Amino acid sequence: MDKTKLLKGILSFVKDIITWNLKGSRAYHIYLLVLLGLIMVGVCAYIVQFREGLAVTNMSNIVSWGFYISNFTFLVGVAAAAVMLILPSYIFNDKDLHKVVIIGEVVAVGALVMCMTFIFVDLGRPLQFWHLVPGPGELNFPSSILSWDIIVLNGYLVLNAMIPAYILYCHYQGKEPVGKYYKPFVFISIGWAVAIHMVTAFLYQGLPARPFWNNPLMGPRFLASAFAAGPAIISCVLYFINNRTTYKIEEAIFNKLRIIIVSAAVINLLMLFSEIFKEFYFPTHHSQSAVYLFFGLKGHNSLVPWIWTAIVINLAGTIVLAVKPKEGKFTVPALVLLIIGIWIEKGIGLIVPGLVPSPMGEITSYAPSGVELLITVGIVGLGMFVITMLLRPALIIEQKYEEEHGH
Amino acid sequence: MSDKKKQITRRSFLKTAAAATGTATIAGCSGGLLGSSEAFALEFQEYFKEHYRLMTDEERTDTIERLERLSEIKKNTTIDIDSTKPQENVLYGYAFNVTRCEGFMECVDACVKENNLDRESKNQYIRIFEMENGEMLPDQGDGKFFHQVPRKGHFYMGVQCFQCENPPCVKACPTKATWKEKDGIVVVDYDWCIGCRYCMAACPYWGRRFNWNQPQIPKKEVNKKQHYLGNRSRVRGMMEKCTFCIQRSRKGKVTACVEACPTGARVFGNLLDPDSEIRFVLKNKKVYRLKEDLGTDPKFWYFND
Ligand code: SF4
Numbered sequence: 001m002d003k004t005k006l007l008k009g010i011l012s013f014v015k016d017i018i019t020w021n022l023k024g025s026r027a028y029h030i031y032l033l034v035l036l037g038l039i040m041v042g043v044c045a046y047i048v049q050f051r052e053g054l055a056v057t058n059m060s061n062i063v064s065w066g067f068y069i070s071n072f073t074f075l076v077g078v079a080a081a082a083v084m085l086i087l088p089s090y091i092f093n094d095k096d097l098h099k100v101v102i103i104g105e106v107v108a109v110g111a112l113v114m115c116m117t118f119i120f121v122d123l124g125r126p127l128q129f130w131h132l133v134p135g136p137g138e139l140n141f142p143s144s145i146l147s148w149d150i151i152v153l154n155g156y157l158v159l160n161a162m163i164p165a166y167i168l169y170c171h172y173q174g175k176e177p178v179g180k181y182y183k184p185f186v187f188i189s190i191g192w193a194v195a196i197h198m199v200t201a202f203l204y205q206g207l208p209a210r211p212f213w214n215n216p217l218m219g220p221r222f223l224a225s226a227f228a229a230g231p232a233i234i235s236c237v238l239y240f241i242n243n244r245t246t247y248k249i250e251e252a253i254f255n256k257l258r259i260i261i262v263s264a265a266v267i268n269l270l271m272l273f274s275e276i277f278k279e280f281y282f283p284t285h286h287s288q289s290a291v292y293l294f295f296g297l298k299g300h301n302s303l304v305p306w307i308w309t310a311i312v313i314n315l316a317g318t319i320v321l322a323v324k325p326k327e328g329k330f331t332v333p334a335l336v337l338l339i340i341g342i343w344i345e346k347g348i349g350l351i352v353p354g355l356v357p358s359p360m361g362e363i364t365s366y367a368p369s370g371v372e373l374l375i376t377v378g379i380v381g382l383g384m385f386v387i388t389m390l391l392r393p394a395l396i397i398e399q400k401y402e403e404e405h406g407h
Numbered sequence: 408m409s410d411k412k413k414q415i416t417r418r419s420f421l422k423t424a425a426a427a428t429g430t431a432t433i434a435g436c437s438g439g440l441l442g443s444s445e446a447f448a449l450e451f452q453e454y455f456k457e458h459y460r461l462m463t464d465e466e467r468t469d470t471i472e473r474l475e476r477l478s479e480i481k482k483n484t485t486i487d488i489d490s491t492k493p494q495e496n497v498l499y500g501y502a503f504n505v506t507r508c509e510g511f512m513e514c515v516d517a518c519v520k521e522n523n524l525d526r527e528s529k530n531q532y533i534r535i536f537e538m539e540n541g542e543m544l545p546d547q548g549d550g551k552f553f554h555q556v557p558r559k560g561h562f563y564m565g566v567q568c569f570q571c572e573n574p575p576c577v578k579a580c581p582t583k584a585t586w587k588e589k590d591g592i593v594v595v596d597y598d599w600c601i602g603c604r605y606c607m608a609a610c611p612y613w614g615r616r617f618n619w620n621q622p623q624i625p626k627k628e629v630n631k632k633q634h635y636l637g638n639r640s641r642v643r644g645m646m647e648k649c650t651f652c653i654q655r656s657r658k659g660k661v662t663a664c665v666e667a668c669p670t671g672a673r674v675f676g677n678l679l680d681p682d683s684e685i686r687f688v689l690k691n692k693k694v695y696r697l698k699e700d701l702g703t704d705p706k707f708w709y710f711n712d
């Protein structure tokens with residue numbers, strides 16, 4: 001009896017979510033179509049890559065990881081950043097942030113979907129991915145850090161999907177969620193968020209073959225940059241929701257996020273400076289990668305404009321956010337600058353120099369190929385689609401619940 | 408005990424899966440939509456096969472039969488795939504005489520032919536670096552020289568996979584698709600590799616090669632004497648590397664590069680045999696290895712006359 005009731009409840013929950021997602025204004029429908037179009041572009045490009053092999057990318061035996069892994073690395077940070085909302089709202093009982101925590105979790109789910117898709121498209125033999133599944137396959141755990149990463153990323157996805165799903169389902173039925181059913185998982189997810197980031201950093205840090213990565217600051221720096229870029233992306237999403245929907249977000253929330261972002265960005269810049277000091281105060285043979293990144297080596301300087309742009313806009317964004325000009329119109333551009341800065345610095349600016357010069361000293365340039373760019377566009381479209389599809393019903397449910405319960 | 412059990416259930420799972428899909432495809436494609444239905448069925452069974460290290464001898468024979476048959480059907484080439492195991496009391500090692508090498512690259516050629524390396528991307532396991540006298544490490548040298556050799560005031564250094572005793576590539580692989588055999592050769596199960604290239608990032612000697620494109624070898628140049636873990640055919644998306652010519656060395660022969668070298672700069676042999684040439688070199692010459700500080704313990708030494 002109870003079971004059929006539960007089943008019915010879930011069915012109507014799912015049905016309503018689907019209808020809410022399909023209904024909407026004309027602009028919303030156009031937006032959805034654009035996202036679907038982007039996804040289609042990505043799928044077509046992937047079919048080309050699947051048939052021809054990774055030769056259609058600009059990767060090579062020297063730059064063996066490129067744009068996909070760069071984006072993956074950046075997005076792991078975005079996913080981990082949800083913890084910056086979860087931590088204050090659940091542990092310090094911050095009422096303001098509690099209201100948006102669900103948005104942070106949805107962004108995390110979207111980021112994780114993108115992360116996994118980036119890994120998938122980077123595989124040389126995607127059809128064999130089941131070799132990673134323990135049981136039919138062989139996961140090299142605990143030796144390979146990549147196997148750790150697969151476990152923590154999937155675990156984090158499950159946590160970040162299940163917790164909000166439970167809370168929303170309760171709110172949907174007009175009930176208060178039962179703390180003991182989900183709070184323990186919230187605490188787990190806080191530790192887990194740090195883990196996905198540290199493990200991803202260890203992926204690179206654990207390779208003595210690559211002096212540029214084999215650096216104990218890698219993990220902490222990953223966290224700092226993630227806690228700047230992630231909340232910055234969440235802020236942008238909040239601005240969008242505030243301006244375009246009936247769901248209103250208080251100024252106090254933006255202010256709190258801004259403080260988190262600025263603190264993390266400053267710590268990140270400090271660590272960046274510390275790394276630069278080590279590489280350039282007394283350059284050694286192992287500083288070649290850093291020289292390649294910041295100044296170019298033997299005429300190969302494709303990364304140089306990127307990294308300097310990243311540093312300049314990183315600084316600019318941080319300063320603007322720190323002084324917080326009266327006019328709000330500078331905030332969003334500053335956030336965007338910061339996001340792009342960190343994306344360059346922690347994406348392509350981290351991955352490619354780790355691989356160049358090759359262990360045999362060979363130097364080459366790398367820029368993503370057309371196929372790599374198109375597939376990336378498709379994956380970003382997919383991520384935005386997932387976030388939209390989850391966020392819309394979530395906001396509707398939350399709004400209704402608030403009205404009914406008069407918070 | 409429980410481990411064994413686990414393996415058996417897994418094996419039966421894979422077998423059922425393979426059988427189910429196999430029959431389905433035979434039934435579905437009797438028209439020969441996708442080439443011959445036999446090839447398609449064989450490929451399906453191949454898709455579901457085990458990790459090589461976990462296969463029983465019987466399963467190994469089966470997969471080899473399938474691979475040989477597939478080569479016949481699809482490429483019209485009769486090949487012979489060997490699966491000789493590591494021999495007792497053998498640990499292979501290699502030494503390179505820096506004084507003697509004159510940069511002729513005969514070894515590179517021989518290796519490409521012996522190991523069925525992709526001609527399209529000009530893949531090669533061995534790289535020869537031309538270095539000015541006084542230099543020490545290959546990363547100071549020129550790996551792309553193209554002129555008459557030997558050049559005055561220069562010397563040559565060959566690099567390839569050094570078959571580390573403590574190989575970081577093996578530690579990195581998420582699927583255990585690459586491992587060190589008892590005789591010290593680090594091999595790749597091509598069919599188990601998913602092509603993530605983590606091993607490539609982990610190798611401090613640039614010893615691994617990835618198949619970015621579908622490898623192409625002119626049909627008449629294919630070396631038909633193959634080993635499952637060695638020079639059998641690869642497809643795009645797989646990692647590969649030097650295996651000390653496993654198809655030769657396990658039959659007691661020297662590697663193709665050693666055989667081809669006109670100056671006798673290359674020495675290959677069993678480190679556990681006190682009378683071998685490699686042991687003579689290690690005992691009587693001043694030898695050194697690259698990047699000893701990393702603790703990878705490569706089984707590849709350089710020496711001077
Ligand atoms: S040289 Fe590289 S590929 Fe060869 S065993 Fe050592 S780490 Fe592995």
Ligand code: SF4
Binds near residue numbers: 580595600601604646
């Ligand atoms: S590319 Fe293949 S062999 Fe290398 S780490 Fe990945 S799965 Fe293992």
